[in-house]
Amino acid sequence: MLDFFNSAIFNIGNRAINTAQLVWMIMFLVSWVIVFRLFSTNGIKELYKKYEVGEKQQKKLRWILGLLLCLTSLILLSWLFKIDVAIATINDKAISAAHLIKALCVIQAARLIDWTISNIFIHGYYSNREKLREQRKANLIKKRDEKSDERGTSTLVQYIVYIIVFIFLLRSLNLDFNLYSYKVGEQTIAFNFTKILEAVLILFVARLIISMLTQIVLYGVYRNRNIDEGSQYAFNQLLKYVIYVAAFIIALEALGINMTLVLGGAAALLVGIGLGLQQTFNDFISGIVLLFERTISVGDVVTINGNFGTIHRIGMRSSIVQTRDNMTIVVPNSRLVNDVVNNWSHQNPIVRFEVNTSVAYGSDTKLVKRLLLDAVQIVPRVLAKPVPFIRFTDFGDSALFFQILFFTQDHLFNEDIKSDIRFEIDRLFRENNIKIPFPQRDVWLHKEDQPTPDL
Numbered sequence: 001m002l003d004f005f006n007s008a009i010f011n012i013g014n015r016a017i018n019t020a021q022l023v024w025m026i027m028f029l030v031s032w033v034i035v036f037r038l039f040s041t042n043g044i045k046e047l048y049k050k051y052e053v054g055e056k057q058q059k060k061l062r063w064i065l066g067l068l069l070c071l072t073s074l075i076l077l078s079w080l081f082k083i084d085v086a087i088a089t090i091n092d093k094a095i096s097a098a099h100l101i102k103a104l105c106v107i108q109a110a111r112l113i114d115w116t117i118s119n120i121f122i123h124g125y126y127s128n129r130e131k132l133r134e135q136r137k138a139n140l141i142k143k144r145d146e147k148s149d150e151r152g153t154s155t156l157v158q159y160i161v162y163i164i165v166f167i168f169l170l171r172s173l174n175l176d177f178n179l180y181s182y183k184v185g186e187q188t189i190a191f192n193f194t195k196i197l198e199a200v201l202i203l204f205v206a207r208l209i210i211s212m213l214t215q216i217v218l219y220g221v222y223r224n225r226n227i228d229e230g231s232q233y234a235f236n237q238l239l240k241y242v243i244y245v246a247a248f249i250i251a252l253e254a255l256g257i258n259m260t261l262v263l264g265g266a267a268a269l270l271v272g273i274g275l276g277l278q279q280t281f282n283d284f285i286s287g288i289v290l291l292f293e294r295t296i297s298v299g300d301v302v303t304i305n306g307n308f309g310t311i312h313r314i315g316m317r318s319s320i321v322q323t324r325d326n327m328t329i330v331v332p333n334s335r336l337v338n339d340v341v342n343n344w345s346h347q348n349p350i351v352r353f354e355v356n357t358s359v360a361y362g363s364d365t366k367l368v369k370r371l372l373l374d375a376v377q378i379v380p381r382v383l384a385k386p387v388p389f390i391r392f393t394d395f396g397d398s399a400l401f402f403q404i405l406f407f408t409q410d411h412l413f414n415e416d417i418k419s420d421i422r423f424e425i426d427r428l429f430r431e432n433n434i435k436i437p438f439p440q441r442d443v444w445l446h447k448e449d450q451p452t453p454d455l
Contacts, residue, residue: 025076052127053119061119064111071105095173103169110165117161118154125216126150149215156208163201167194191255199251206247210240233298234291237314241288279334283317286333290314296336296343301411303342304331310412324412344411350383352407353414355421358399359429360437365392368402371432375424376406381417383407398440 048058078098086096126149170176171194181190214236222232290296291314300311302321309323319336321329344351355376359368369390376388388406395401404425408417429436 047120050124052123057115057119061112061115064108064115068105068108068112071101071108074101075105099173103173106165106169110161114158114161117157122150122153122157153208153211153215156204156211160201160204160208163197163204167197167201170194170197195255198254202247202251202254206243210243213239229297229299231294231297233314234294237291238288279332280317283333286337287314287316287319289337290319290333295346296341297346300346301344303344304329304335304339308412345409349409349411350386350407351409351411351414352386352405353418355404355406355418355425356393356401357404357422357425358396358401358436360399360435363400363434365400367432368400368434371428371434372402372404372425375428376404376421378424379417379420381408381410381413382421383409399437 047053075098078101087100176192176194179191179193179196218232218236221227296302296311296314296319298311298314302309302311304321307321307323307329309321309327309329312320312322312328314333318330318332321331323329357372359365369392372390373388376382377384382388383406386407388404391403391405393401393403404421406417406421408414410417428434
């Protein structure tokens with residue numbers, strides 16, 4: 001049997017082609033024909049349709065597969081016919097054409113992996129999430145741009161895949177080089193280029209883990225348990241801090257840095273820096289307190305120094321407040337912890353507001369009460385429950401005073417709601433001849449009788 005496979009069939013120049021080499025070539029060609037036929041069937045078209053893969057990405061996939069086919073064909077031919085050419089010698093290792101072709105083949109395989117993850121898994125996940133958001137309208141953190149998040153995750157995956165490939169190629173081709181080295185006692189610590197890439201890779205992987213946990217794993221928990229937006233943000237931020245700190249320590253260890261020396265030096269350094277940056281550290285600790293205590297959360301409507309707005313983000317040092325005038329106010333976290341802050345939506349988002357009005361003496365007070373209730377119930381942003389109610393507050397000098405009390409969840413634009421109620425009050429009073437009096441005063445002049453002069 002071995003003699004059969006080793007028997008020569010024909011010659012190409014000075015090289016004899018045996019049966020085994022011919023069988024390998026046929027099997028390789030057949031396998032690639034099968035692959036390309038699979039990509040031209042209705043099954044792959046249904047896959048494109050299911051994951052909403054655009055024509056541009058389909059064309060990109062065909063290019064990747066075509067180049068991968070050419071490169072693997074060259075590798076197979078080089079192996080079958082023992083064809084190779086030395087190109088250069090680096091670090092006492094010969095670099096041949098086969099090495100370069102294999103490197104290009106690995107890069108194309110990385111591109112294929114990147115395409116699959118980005119267009120099938122990531123794009124498919126975000127598309128399904130958007131559909132679920134529209135169907136369930138769950139109380140989830142609202143993203144400014146879903147497409148932007150998708151692009152960010154895809155870019156992150158690209159960085160990770162290509163850094164792994166780059167490290168693999170540098171080591172397999174013996175192209176790694178030393179950037180810097182120093183001695184600690186009798187131990188020499190060298191900073192190689194691949195070590196720096198590994199440290200960067202660890203940070204990117206940490207970012208990907210955070211993205212997967214917050215947008216995939218915890219997303220389902222938040223949706224099923226209907227967790228409010230502030231709780232989601234607080235837990236996500238704390239999780240992000242923990243993972244980044246752990247990743248930073250692991251990255252330093254990957255560089256060969258002694259963490260005992262680093263932590264000891266950092267403790268001494270922080271004492272000196274803390275004296276100069278005391279307020280900055282105070283803001284940082286206050287930010288952590290806010291995330292744990294949650295007296296103020298993302299999405300809360302607050303009043304700070306007369307500024308009325310929504311907490312948009314709680315950062316490490318400062319928080320962002322977006323006002324109803326669309327202005328952005330940067331507030332140090334220590335101010336939110338130490339100062340008095342009116343939180344309109346803490347624990348219970350329903351808040352009571354009031355509108356004051358008056359009518360002339362002699363008006364039918366029962367009719368006035370009914371008209372005021374009608375006016376407040378017409379405005380759409382006023383809640384039906386708790387029920388709005390009317391108070392007859394006082395007998396004034398020139399009018400009867402009433403107070404309309406209503407409830408709403410739209411705290412940020414409560415002044416607009418009050419304005420709408422006043423418009424309705426004015427309309428209903430005009431239709432029913434209810435007068436809103438002008439301020440008036442009755443002035444009584446007392447004049448003593450003058451004595452009649454004697455005649």
